[in-house]
Amino acid sequence: MHITRTDSGTGTYYRVSGLDIHDINGNQTKKDDDASAGIFFEALGNTRATKFDDVVVEGNTVRTVDRYGIHFWTRWMQRPELNNPNCGSTCGTWTPQTRVVIRGNTVSDIGGDAIVPHHTEGALVEYNRVDGFREREPAHCAAGVWGWNTNRALYQYNEVSGGKSGCDGQGLDIDEANIGTVYQYNYSHDNEGGFILLCNGSGSTTADNVVRYNISQNDGGQLFDMVCARTTNTQIYNNTFYLSRPVDVINNANGSTGDNAAFRNNVFHVATTQAAYLNAGTLTFDANVFHGNHPAGEPADARKVTADPLLTAPGTATSRTDVDGYRLRTGSPALANGVVMTSSATRDYFGNSVPAGCAPDRGAHQLSTTCTPA
Numbered sequence: 001m002h003i004t005r006t007d008s009g010t011g012t013y014y015r016v017s018g019l020d021i022h023d024i025n026g027n028q029t030k031k032d033d034d035a036s037a038g039i040f041f042e043a044l045g046n047t048r049a050t051k052f053d054d055v056v057v058e059g060n061t062v063r064t065v066d067r068y069g070i071h072f073w074t075r076w077m078q079r080p081e082l083n084n085p086n087c088g089s090t091c092g093t094w095t096p097q098t099r100v101v102i103r104g105n106t107v108s109d110i111g112g113d114a115i116v117p118h119h120t121e122g123a124l125v126e127y128n129r130v131d132g133f134r135e136r137e138p139a140h141c142a143a144g145v146w147g148w149n150t151n152r153a154l155y156q157y158n159e160v161s162g163g164k165s166g167c168d169g170q171g172l173d174i175d176e177a178n179i180g181t182v183y184q185y186n187y188s189h190d191n192e193g194g195f196i197l198l199c200n201g202s203g204s205t206t207a208d209n210v211v212r213y214n215i216s217q218n219d220g221g222q223l224f225d226m227v228c229a230r231t232t233n234t235q236i237y238n239n240t241f242y243l244s245r246p247v248d249v250i251n252n253a254n255g256s257t258g259d260n261a262a263f264r265n266n267v268f269h270v271a272t273t274q275a276a277y278l279n280a281g282t283l284t285f286d287a288n289v290f291h292g293n294h295p296a297g298e299p300a301d302a303r304k305v306t307a308d309p310l311l312t313a314p315g316t317a318t319s320r321t322d323v324d325g326y327r328l329r330t331g332s333p334a335l336a337n338g339v340v341m342t343s344s345a346t347r348d349y350f351g352n353s354v355p356a357g358c359a360p361d362r363g364a365h366q367l368s369t370t371c372t373p374a
Contacts, residue, residue, distance in 0.1 A: 007045030067193020083203030258284030
């Protein structure tokens with residue numbers, strides 16, 4: 001399904017639901033505009049600002065498709081935060097897609113990227129299931145659920161797995177010209193490339209993004225892959241990671257510092273001897289749990305906990321809603337001793353309240369119910 005507008009202003013109210021889209025033998029390597037996808041919204045032209053508004057893509061199945069699963073694109077992308085527009089002389093002034101909701105879709109066996117609400121303002125991407133992406137992309141990188149040149153995108157309650165590596169292959173991605181992105185309450189697992197890519201573009205602005213209360217199980221490759229240009233003020237807190245396959249837990253390949261990325265209140269359960277931390281020492285780490293194997297390069301952390309965090313049954317999750325193995329048990333050394341985050345979530349992964357102004361538990365589960373003052 002390919003929906004386009006060209007030099008025609010704002011189109012409002014689009015509903016795409018209940019479709020079963022499958023076996024699309026599209027161009028495996030053509031990205032961005034004029035690409036192949038299962039569901040594709042595309043704004044074209046360069047004489048009259050054009051966009052989509054009030055779009056809901058809900059309850060669809062997209063399977064065995066090249067190159068994208070669900071894809072948004074516009075040639076109206078130019079703004080100071082994006083230093084690398086890729087539409088040449090046809091670029092128009094930043095006119096993002098608005099009120100975009102991508103909810104409850106099942107996307108599987110995708111040649112390239114699975115769900116990509118590029119060039120959007122305030123997109124909501126939730127309750128989607130992605131299984132298998134970058135399956136047939138011989139020329140370019142691809143990730144699971146992410147956006148390029150976006151403001152205030154919210155990704156929550158998604159399950160992302162089966163990403164193939166070779167170039168990226170992470171389940172999630174904070175990319176070029178991402179401002180105010182939030183990833184929360186997602187379950188990422190068995191992605192060959194890792195959990196998340198942090199990749200700004202040269203001369204662009206990627207800033208004030210948050211990764212919180214997510215669970216990652218058996219992601220490999222580079223769990224956190226910091227490449228391209230550096231991001232600014234990426235806050236990564238209260239996530240739980242269970243690592244059982246070969247993995248670079250942190251791959252800081254672009255010289256990022258604490259101003260670029262900070263890790264607080266996370267639980268890293270390293271259950272493999274084939275793990276590494278690459279140049280992680282320049283980043284900020286505070287009140288994290290590092291349990292299991294301790295490979296060379298593990299970062300310093302003034303409030304580090306290395307004792308068993310007493311997760312109920314790590315490594316046993318079977319779906320986004322079957323992750324009870326990552327609940328903390330009574331007596332855990334991760335209880336009520338995390339860092340208070342000034343703009344924290346109000347609930348944990350499991351729906352429990354996170355008391356405002358109190359020292360939270362570490363990881364994605366808030367077991368404590370009484371307030372320990374900061």
